[in-house]
Amino acid sequence: MGQFADDVSRIHDLLSKVLKPTPLQHSQYLSDLHQAEIWLKREDLTPVRSYKVRGAYAFIHEALAADPDCPLFVCSSAGNHAQGFAYACRHFGKPGVVFMPLTTPQQKILKTKSFGAPLVDIKLIGDGFDDANKAAMEYCAANNGMMVPPFDHPTIILGQATVGKEILEQTPAGLEWDRLILPVGGGGLSAGITKYFAEEGLKTEFSLVEPENAPSLYKSLEARNRLRLDRVDNFVDGAAVAQIGAENFKQLSKFTPEDVILAPTDGVCSTMIDMLNIEGIVLEPAGALAIDALNRLPMDQVKGKKIVCVVSGGNFDFERLPEVKERALKFSGLKKYYVIQLPQRPGALKDFLSLLGPEDDIARFEYLKKSARNFGSVLLGIETKRPENFQTLHDSFDRSDIRWEDITDNEAIANFVI
Known part of the structure; x- marks a missing residue:
């Protein structure tokens, strides 16, 4: 055991007087889904719902x-x-x-x-x-x-590294971890755990996960230099950091860009909804990063492997739930938005409704303007049960006299009209 590991043990002894170890839980649902043995280190269950x-x-x-x-x-x-x-x-x-x-x-x-x-x-x-x-x-x-810095200090890193010590102490006898998946914001957690495992002489592989729109570690590893991002998206607020910590990058610089997974915001939302509906676990966006990464790793790095996902936080504001659900539906291919032009004649709306399939549901219908004497523009939101239903709907649109455009992935238009 090296000096860092000794210091982690000392800090862990201090913490044990005020904090109980968080559970290391086997997830049967995720294990079955990914044909692997998936465990969750539940840092969302600390008194403050994060590590x-x-x-x-x-x-x-x-x-x-x-x-x-x-x-x-x-x-x-x-x-x-x-x-x-x-x-x-x-x-x-x-x-x-x-x-x-x-x-x-x-x-x-x-x-x-x-x-x-x-x-x-x-x-x-x-x-x-x-x-x-x-x-x-x-x-x-x-x-x-x-x-008191949030991540960029040796003592902060020691404190976060106690998560790694607990994982090893809670590991069932005879089980060896193939991979740990760690969320990354400022880098304190990932720097601490990876250094602790290294000093313990473990050969566990690591995957580091950042929000796609706040890739400070990924960009720094690409440049082989600690960079500051000009802009970050704050949706994954617990991990939206413009620059990885200096102390943390000293440890994390040994990794490569290929070790970093960039999680799309809508995909993270889909994971949050999935875990809430199926497992009853409330996660904030940053807390879902490690679980979401299971969907993005190559299959040979997941299937049949023993993996720990560190669930970093569960401080979710339920006022955000409608937006999270909306993003999750779009990511899953179950919701799309269109701008359509309906002919200005009696029966046009009835004809349009006949084009919908039995599993298609109108979630939004709003006249934008009467764009011409003979046509009116409509913002249309459709939810369905299966993604393939949209191709059938598109074919029906094409056979009709409706002019239409799918704006679901057109960020400029969607942000303006939705």
């Missing part, structure tokens, strides 16, 4: 051990680190200030208030993590506080 409490608690404990009179702790977060930070501040009886983006789901804001009351204040600023992080650092410097 982030591990790093925050470890950091504040070590800071107070060095300076018991530290007057103020500060952090920036898209939500999960904030909750872990608030939980730790309240445990140690120390005041804290959290900076969160204005786009943070309300559920995460309310839970942060609950965990930190009455010691932790919340300030909402900016459109994403990087805006909030800049404001937090400026506030910290002006108020003689101590910044």
Whole structure:
């Protein structure tokens, strides 16, 4: 065992006084679906519903051990680190200030208030993590506080690495893992677990999963240099980071772009709905990344293998559920949007309805404008039971006198009219 593994054990002993180990659960559903042996490390079942409490608690404990009179702790977060930070501040009886983006789901804001009351204040600023992080650092410097980073610090990495220690302690006797699938945002979790497994001398393969629209690790590995993305999509808010952590990239730079899976947002939504409907597990988008990756790995890396997916968080705001369901249906090929032109004559609508199949359902029907004397434009949303039904519908459209265009994947038009 190396020094890093020794330090992880020490931090884990500290955490064990306030946190129970999260379960390592076998998933029969996912195992049957992928013809493999799939286990889930349920970090969504910590008191703050994510693994982030591990790093925050470890950091504040070590800071107070060095300076018991530290007057103020500060952090920036898209939500999960904030909750872990608030939980730790309240445990140690120390005041804290959290900076969160204005786009943070309300559920995460309310839970942060609950965990930190009455010691932790919340300030909402900016459109994403990087805006909030800049404001937090400026506030910290002006108020003689101590910044508790969300991922880019050796002690934070040690705290997150305790997930890996628990996985090994919970592994059934005689079972050896072929692969661990780890979500990546700032990289603290993946850096910690991969380094811990390496020091333990394990040959387990790793797959690292990022949101398709926030690929900071992937792009950095491609360039062989830590890059900052010009733009990220904040939908997968728990992993939408413009730049991988410097400390974390030191460890993760040994991987290649081929080791990173980029998960499409709509696919992640489909996985969230699947796990909710079938397994009864509530996941936030970042929490679904590792499970979603099972659908994107080559079959020879999954079939017949023993795999752990780290489920990183379950802080889901159910006000987002309609959008998640909508994205999931489109990704599964069960919902499409069209702009059609109906002739302006009696019976045209009735004729149109006769084109629909028995499994087709109109989810939206909205006149956009009367585009010409003889035609009117309609925004049409159709849901169906099987993706192949849409080809039958398209054939029916073509045989009719309807002019139509599928705008489902036309982002510019869809964002404007839907």
